[in-house]
Amino acid sequence: MSSQRPPRQGSRAAEQPSTAKDGATPALAVEGLSKQFGSGADAVTAVNDVSFRIEQGTVVGLLGPNGAGKTTTIKSILGLVLPDSGRIRVQGIDMSESPRAAYRHVDGMLEGARNDYWRLTVRENLRYFSTIKGVKPDAVADRHERLLAKLDLLEKADVPVRDLSRGMKQKVSLASVLASESDLVFLDEPTLGLDVESSLTLRRELRRIVDERDLTAVVSSHDMDVIEDVCDRVIIMNEGEIIADDSVPAVLDQFTANAFAVTSPDITDGLLAIIRERFEVVEVTSTERGRRVEVATDSDGFYRLLALCRNHDVTLSAVGTVEPDLEDVFVEITGQGR
Template sequence: MTSRQGTAGVSARPETASDGEEVRDGDAPAAIAVEGLTKRFGSGDDAVTAVDDVSVRIEPGSVVGLLGPNGAGKTTTIKSILGMVVPDAGRVRIQGIDVAEDPRQAYAHVDAMLEGARNDYWRLTVRENLRYFATIGGVAPDSVADRHDRLLDQFDLAEKADVPVRNLSRGMKQKVSLASVLASDADVVFLDEPTLGLDVESSLTLRRELRRIVEERGLTAVISSHDMDVIEAVCDRVIIMNDGRIVADDTVANLRQGFETSAFRLTSPDLDADTLAAVRDRFDVTDVTSRDGTTTVEVATDSDGFYELAALLRERSVTLTSVATVEPDLEDVFVELTGEGKTGRTGGGSR
């Protein structure tokens, strides 16, 4: 594993045979297999269990999102897998190799970009960073020069290839960090907040190119991000952690389908202050916006509640110009499972 500072196929627990050995589909090892991972900090009454008996299997070629509020155990889980934190219990295997028994061979498959860390050498140019990290990853940089050129193009870094990283903007540095992770032959990558500091256009480019690179090279990627749009756009599956445990593990589509529509968005020029007050008295109003004499109100309720709402509006002679159901998104699922407020962020704190 390069030392940096700074879905198909995921199940909550791996299947095991009677002798305790993991069952593998077609004898192919999981890219990442974690069994019973536990980590506590402190001792006695002050002890905190950051990761509590976590087990997960990630198949090769999967792109898995890891979500959770502050203190959920995401960072500790990632660092335990990477060998940066020594767990109190559990077993970790990378491409079938036990990291405790043969860490050098296991981590030869791995690279990572971690939030809040300096993931590149700022005195080196962009291209020199790619060559450096390929070299310490065991790859002759000249043999992957074409790959580096493609990465520079894919992340809009070609014009900055010979500029020292310290002279780049925060967003450009973030793209250099990601390109450096992808510069070697690592086939398992961990990306912590990969879009941090990027503008909207750069974030969209990263999503598109990251998915393309993963598919082209058959990489396995674990992405931890507060950006739900990135997770929905890039990941095959999502693992949600809370209080040190996995509370959900499924595809984005399946997670969303598990939540029935529970909100309606109504628009009308007749939604005055008195009517909105009456609606608020009887219903859970989640959003109100007004524009050009028209007001849109979003109400969290079920189908029976909608009919009651419609009757109330009819009594007040409100003519609706549009009615739409509000489909749950990944953030709604996250809020429901973790109890965190819907803010657009899962939180950047670590544990």
């Protein structure tokens, strides 16, 4: 897994060398990408001068509220949308100069699915998607078997895709993308519609396969657990622009805790009412150690809360900060929920 740390927010192509510091060509380099839909008063700028690069072996989460420009960015890279301006290079190959050579490296699964052939069996789909990428399926048959095993699809390998459950179809979609031997894959909502356990398995296997094959992946998901579990880095878009670009821990580190929690069996309804009057209570839960009250406040407020508890003879069984997760960070910087 790559440990590269990209530049902070607002990096621009002009400031970036064409190769990474260690001399390696990035798996993907997007420079000054812009796309407007419509014209005149109805014009919508979907993507506005977006630049980023992704080193080989990195998994990047692409996030943003609805209409942020994620799909337009991905579709531009996949050649499904013609950008107004900008340069896209895959493994150093310019997409507009040598599209065929560039597309050999790229594959994607859009909107939680890809066009698997429903009449073909699972195994046949994998062979088909290898073939269209110019890979001889017999040469990678062992790899396909391992992929099917990892995604728990072996038992269904000879079943036509149309006869599978939704979750299984989802896994076949993912397997087909991974079977194509592309080294840059776009996965849009890879866990959409999966139950909790299947989602967990898929996340774990996806990460393992990516590491094993040194793949580069761009993952777009409304499920922040997917991003936190699978991604090394996160790019957040809003209104067609990149507003954050950093490793997942660094993005989280930019936000200090702004919520605190106290827990005690001594927190009575009366005290809770006083706390509610003085603080913004986020959540009250019952725990084995007593009532847990979470308040949104800064550290000064937290000390006032502790003093209030002390004055009411409350013996605290737990106190602590509530660390922000990616969901909190996302809401904070985009001002919108998912």
